[in-house]
Amino acid sequence: MPALIADPLFYAAAVPAVILLDLSKGGFSGVGTAATPLLALYLPPLEAAALILPVLIIQDLISIYVYRRDWDASNLKILLPGAVLGMALAWLLASHISDNAVRLPSA
Numbered sequence: 157m158p159a160l161i162a163d164p165l166f167y168a169a170a171v172p173a174v175i176l177l178d179l180s181k182g183g184f185s186g187v188g189t190a191a192t193p194l195l196a197l198y199l200p201p202l203e204a205a206a207l208i209l210p211v212l213i214i215q216d217l218i219s220i221y222v223y224r225r226d227w228d229a230s231n232l233k234i235l236l237p238g239a240v241l242g243m244a245l246a247w248l249l250a251s252h253i254s255d256n257a258v259r260l261p262s263a
Contacts, residue, residue: 201258
């Protein structure tokens with residue numbers, strides 16, 4: 157079993173990041189874009205993105221359950237190819253780029 161993170165600075169970054177993601181799923185689009193950079197203040201940027209991914213997947217599963225009777229297959233046919241391509245490109249990019257290349261330069 158993984159160890160629980162005891163550093164309060166981690167939670168000071170992670171809790172607001174998850175709240176921003178929740179707000180973006182709830183209708184405040186664009187707010188969630190601050191979640192990964194906020195978490196990247198504590199973790200390396202690629203680890204921050206990797207930590208946020210399971211949260212997004214769980215939120216999507218909840219949305220699928222809530223809207224299970226209201227989905228449209230034509231939307232899925234349009235969105236799925238782009239989603240698969242984007243995930244493949246992100247995987248390739250993340251596996252070949254260092255954390256320093258993703259960070260903003262210090263002033």
